[in-house]
Amino acid sequence: MKTRYVILTVALLLCLGYLAVSVLGTVSDFMYLYSNSSYETPLVVLEDGSDQISTVYADGTSAKIAIDATGVSSTYNFSLNVVDYNASLWEVTLEHFSYTDLSLVNVSVILHSNSTLSDQITVSGGNINQTGNYYNLTSNSTIHLGVTDLVENSVVGTTVLQTHLRIRVPNTTTYTLYIITFEFTCT
Amino acid sequence: MKMNYRKSLKFLVLLVSAILIATVSATVYDYMYLNANVGVQGMSLAWVSGADATSAGTEISGVTASLNTLKGPPNGTRIYRDPVRVNNTGASTVTFNLTISTVSGDTSYLDSIYVRLYNYTDDVSIQNMTVWSSGAQGSDLAGLQLPANNMWRFQWEITWKSTATTSHSVAVNLKIQVPV
Numbered sequence: 001m002k003t004r005y006v007i008l009t010v011a012l013l014l015c016l017g018y019l020a021v022s023v024l025g026t027v028s029d030f031m032y033l034y035s036n037s038s039y040e041t042p043l044v045v046l047e048d049g050s051d052q053i054s055t056v057y058a059d060g061t062s063a064k065i066a067i068d069a070t071g072v073s074s075t076y077n078f079s080l081n082v083v084d085y086n087a088s089l090w091e092v093t094l095e096h097f098s099y100t101d102l103s104l105v106n107v108s109v110i111l112h113s114n115s116t117l118s119d120q121i122t123v124s125g126g127n128i129n130q131t132g133n134y135y136n137l138t139s140n141s142t143i144h145l146g147v148t149d150l151v152e153n154s155v156v157g158t159t160v161l162q163t164h165l166r167i168r169v170p171n172t173t174t175y176t177l178y179i180i181t182f183e184f185t186c187t
Numbered sequence: 188m189k190m191n192y193r194k195s196l197k198f199l200v201l202l203v204s205a206i207l208i209a210t211v212s213a214t215v216y217d218y219m220y221l222n223a224n225v226g227v228q229g230m231s232l233a234w235v236s237g238a239d240a241t242s243a244g245t246e247i248s249g250v251t252a253s254l255n256t257l258k259g260p261p262n263g264t265r266i267y268r269d270p271v272r273v274n275n276t277g278a279s280t281v282t283f284n285l286t287i288s289t290v291s292g293d294t295s296y297l298d299s300i301y302v303r304l305y306n307y308t309d310d311v312s313i314q315n316m317t318v319w320s321s322g323a324q325g326s327d328l329a330g331l332q333l334p335a336n337n338m339w340r341f342q343w344e345i346t347w348k349s350t351a352t353t354s355h356s357v358a359v360n361l362k363i364q365v366p367v
Binding site for chain 1: 230232234238239242243250251252253254255256257258259260261262263264265266267268269271273296297300341343345347349351352353354355356357358359360361362363364365366367
């Protein structure tokens with residue numbers, strides 16, 4: 001009989017404890033963050049350059065540049081066009097985010113408008129450097145992406161360089177990234 | 188027909204008594220009382236507009252922040268580095284959970300949405316939240332600890348699929364839960 005009372009008391013205490021924990025555990029303050037994201041027609045688009053070494057993908061927001069590198073230094077000043085079809089001023093820069101077999105080639109990538117230019121990325125001796133300099137893309141204008149001083153280092157293989165073209169409204173930290181892939185093949 | 192008034196009177200008294208008893212019984216209650224003083228407790232966390240509040244369409248109303256004009260091109264990634272921040276104005280660290288309440292709308296055209304938390308002062312990465320990726324809603328973040336007098340910025344990254352068009356949009360509702 002005494003054992004029954006003990007069991008009953010313990011069971012009741014457990015139930016009370018569970019209820020207390022449940023009640024205490026559900027007391028919280030809340031804050032809310034709502035967002036609405038919508039599609040935007042690209043205000044800046046990529047287009048094939050006159051050097052005909054590029055492939056521009058759907059919507060003009062990503063592209064690939066493929067070149068066979070040789071032992072003789074070569075330059076492709078009009079590899080890809082960056083076009084602003086709107087009355088907006090933008091700043092653009094090129095930044096790498098991945099690469100393979102950098103040591104196969106030496107090469108530089110620039111942005112230019114025929115009259116001024118901005119060095120962006122340089123690959124040399126297996127090392128890569130990017131300036132991070134922004135270049136102006138004025139309203140309703142076109143600038144060009146150029147591949148300069150491309151030379152292979154006498155080894156068979158392919159260097160793949162993945163970059164982002166960063167496009168921002170001047171003096172803001174809102175920006176858009178387009179993927180541009182470079183493939184330099186050494187045969 | 189002869190009427191027995193005495194019996195009728197008795198029956199009437201009995202009937203009235205029954206009605207009275209029934210009425211009184213029905214309106215008998217037991218009462219318990221719960222008195223509470225509800226004070227206004229100031230939350231030490233608060234939303235603050237960031238540097239990209241204009242482009243993101245940030246609006247703050249009490250405990251609710253809304254980013255009304257986030258946009259993104261197809262097959263490219265739009266990044267709002269600093270649309271909104273959360274500030275701990277209190278004297279002690281606040282531990283909270285960041286949860287995804289809903290992701291709704293044209294999600295089949297959405298490639299991904301990421302929210303990355305950074306310390307506003309030194310730009311150190313705190314944690315990344317996948318809101319939407321690979322056709323599915325991401326996971327909540329639990330046990331985030333915002334030190335006293337510190338502020339975190341919420342960086343939003345939006346990528347639409349190449350199949351998206353101008354009619355597509357997605358609504359995301361996040362919630363900060365601060366256990367008391």
